[in-house]
Every structure is written in C-alpha cells, then in structure tokens.
Amino acid sequence: MELEKRDRVTGRTTTGHEWNGIEELETPIPRVVFFFLGATVLFSLICWVLYPTWPLGSTFTKGVTGFDQRNLVTEQVAKADAERASAWAGKVETMSFAEIEADPALMQPVKEAGRTLFVDNCAVCHGVSATGGPGFPNLTSKSWLWGGEPEAIEETIKVGINSTNDDTRVSQMMAFGRDGVLAPEQISNVVTYVRSLSGAEGDAAKIEAGKEVFAANCVACHGDNAKGSHDVGAPDLTDHFWIYGGDVNSVYTSVYSGRQGHMPHWDARLSPLQVKLLTVYVHTLDGAPQ
Numbered sequence: 259m260e261l262e263k264r265d266r267v268t269g270r271t272t273t274g275h276e277w278n279g280i281e282e283l284e285t286p287i288p289r290v291v292f293f294f295l296g297a298t299v300l301f302s303l304i305c306w307v308l309y310p311t312w313p314l315g316s317t318f319t320k321g322v323t324g325f326d327q328r329n330l331v332t333e334q335v336a337k338a339d340a341e342r343a344s345a346w347a348g349k350v351e352t353m354s355f356a357e358i359e360a361d362p363a364l365m366q367p368v369k370e371a372g373r374t375l376f377v378d379n380c381a382v383c384h385g386v387s388a389t390g391g392p393g394f395p396n397l398t399s400k401s402w403l404w405g406g407e408p409e410a411i412e413e414t415i416k417v418g419i420n421s422t423n424d425d426t427r428v429s430q431m432m433a434f435g436r437d438g439v440l441a442p443e444q445i446s447n448v449v450t451y452v453r454s455l456s457g458a459e460g461d462a463a464k465i466e467a468g469k470e471v472f473a474a475n476c477v478a479c480h481g482d483n484a485k486g487s488h489d490v491g492a493p494d495l496t497d498h499f500w501i502y503g504g505d506v507n508s509v510y511t512s513v514y515s516g517r518q519g520h521m522p523h524w525d526a527r528l529s530p531l532q533v534k535l536l537t538v539y540v541h542t543l544d545g546a547p548q
C-alpha cells in the first residue's frame with residue numbers, strides 16, 4: 259500500500275478517505291487559527307497563575323496577584339461613602355451650631371447620624387425617643403437642668419454629671435430628712451408646697467408652712483420662684499416635668515433622701531464630631547427653632 263497518496267488535479271496529499279471516487283484532501287489548519295488557539299491556551303494558563311481561577315471545595319485558587327474584584331468593589335464603595343460623609347462632616351466640624359441648624363440640607367444627614375448615635379449610646383437611659391423615665395430626664399421637654407443652649411448641652415455630654423471627669427457638672431440635691439436638716443413634718447409641708455406649684459391640690463395651711471421651709475432651705479438652688487437654676491442643675495419645680503416622679507411619695511423621697519443623678523461623660527468615648535452631632539440632635543428635640 260502506498261504510504262502517501264496525492265490528488266491528481268491539485269497535487270496535494272489526501273487523507274486516504276474516499277467516497278465514490280471523491281478523495282478528501284489533507285488540508286492543514288490555517289496557521290493563523292492555530293496560533294490564535296495557542297495564544298488563548300497560553301493566555302488562560304497565565305490567568306490561572308495570576309488570578310483567582312479554580313474552585314477548590316469551599317475555597318478557590320487565589321492567584322499570585324491577590325487581585326479580587328469583590329475587594330475592589332468593596333473598596334470603591336467604602337471610598338465613595340467616606341467621600342460623601344466627609345463632605346458634610348467637614349462642614350459640621352467648622353460651622354457654628356446656628357449655621358448648621360439654619361442649613362436644612364445639612365440638617366438631614368446630621369439628624370440621621372445624631373439619632374443613630376443617640377440610639378447607640380444614650381437610649382439605654384434616656385429612652386429611644388429621649389423622653390426619659392424615672393431618674394432620667396426627658397430631653398424633649400424645655401425643662402432643662404443645665405440649660406438648653408447647644409453650648410450647655412455639648413458641655414453636659416462632654417463632662418457628664420457627677421461623673422468621673424475632672425470637670426464634671428456636680429448635681430447635689432441634699433438629703434434633708436436623712437441628714438436631719440428638716441423634721442418629717444417640715445418635709446411633708448414643703449412637699450405639699452412644691453407639688454402645689456404645678457397645680458396639685460393641698461391643704462392651705464400646709465402649703466403656707468411649706469412655703470416658709472422652701473424659702474429658708476431651697477431657694478439657694480431652686481430659686482425664689484422655684485424655677486430652678488442652670489448653674490447648679492436644679493430643676494424647675496413649677497412645671498409638669500419630674501425626673502423622679504411628682505406623686506407625694508416620690509417628691510417626699512427626693513427631699514428626704516436627696517438625689518444625685520449620674521450621667522456618664524462622653525469626651526473619652528466619642529469624638530468631638532460625634533458629640534457635636536449629638537448636641538445638634540438633642541438641641542432640636544425640644545422643638546427649639548432650627
């Protein structure tokens with residue numbers, strides 16, 4: 259048998275296949291196709307080495323470059339977020355409280371961030387809606403202990419009240435009964451008087467006697483008109499807001515045993531920017547003009 263057969267017309271070699279006298283010419287793969295195929299194989303081999311490629315059970319081959327599109331996307335998203343945040347955060351840092359509150363577009367992210375910070379750090383004591391509870395003041399009332407100006411609120415948040423901060427605000431309502439300053443009868447009278455200031459009914463003689471006890475013992479902090487003092491954090495006793503309760507027993511306990519509320523200081527735990535955001539948030543809670 260002939261090893262090589264040639265087509266008579268073209269002179270090319272045939273594959274040896276023949277159908278009804280028609281022979282198949284041996285046509286090599288065009289060089290360009292062959293090289294292209296080779297190039298793609300080479301390309302894929304390089305990719306296997308460089309990039310994440312093969313699944314291996316719960317993981318995959320990482321490739322020597324460590325390139326990962328998922329990381330790339332995460333980085334880009336984080337960068338975009340940071341740029342957006344720093345744009346308004348930078349403004350908040352440099353602007354005054356009045357300027358911030360006068361800028362509605364800025365107030366939107368500020369309030370959102372303030373609310374998140376409040377829920378994370380303050381809601382345990384003041385409540386999610388900041389309305390307080392027994393022992394914890396309502397921050398949505400206009401009845402401020404230490405003042406409702408942004409500067410006063412910021413200071414309270416920074417240094418705390420009866421806290422471990424060196425500059426802490428000090429809140430001291432003395433224990434008039436336990437320390438023997440006032441007799442039970444006097445306390446009972448002053449309690450009746452104090453409660454009458456916010457409209458509670460009471461015996462007129464007791465109110466009159468209580469008024470004298472108040473003038474002699476309480477005005478130094480709560481003021482002649484009992485409207486309180488921001489200098490010593492003494493609450494207004496004429497409004498309907500009570501920190502510890504306005505019923506006879508609660509007010510009696512306040513006067514008999516004294517009260518020393520504790521508010522932690524946040525200057526070490528929160529950044530100045532976070533304190534500022536919280537200040538604006540808290541300041542706008544009491545319906546103060548924005």
Ligand code: HEC
Pocket residue numbers: 376379380381382383384393394395397401402403404405411414415419429491501518519520521522524536540
């Ligand atoms: C551990 C409980 C606690 C936490 C947490 C707490 N507070 Fe207070 N806060 C208090 C108490 C108690 C008082 C009242 C102290 C007093 O009786 O003088 C107070 C008072 C205040 C006042 C003063 C109110 C006024 O009438 O002058 C402000 C403002 C305030 N808190 C804001 C905050 C903010 C903002 C946070 C979160 C960063 C926060 N507090 C977290 C317990 C807490």
Ligand code: HEC
Pocket residue numbers: 429430431432434448449452471472475476477478479480490491492493495499500501502503509512513517518519520
């Ligand atoms: C040295 C200042 C000082 C004097 C004097 C003082 N108080 Fe107070 N009083 C305070 C402070 C500060 C508070 C708030 C305590 C706190 O929340 O930590 C307070 C709180 C109270 C409360 C609780 C109010 C509430 O919202 O629950 C009552 C009631 C009260 N005082 C009545 C009196 C009466 C009555 C006298 C006089 C017999 C008196 N105080 C004398 C400083 C004083």
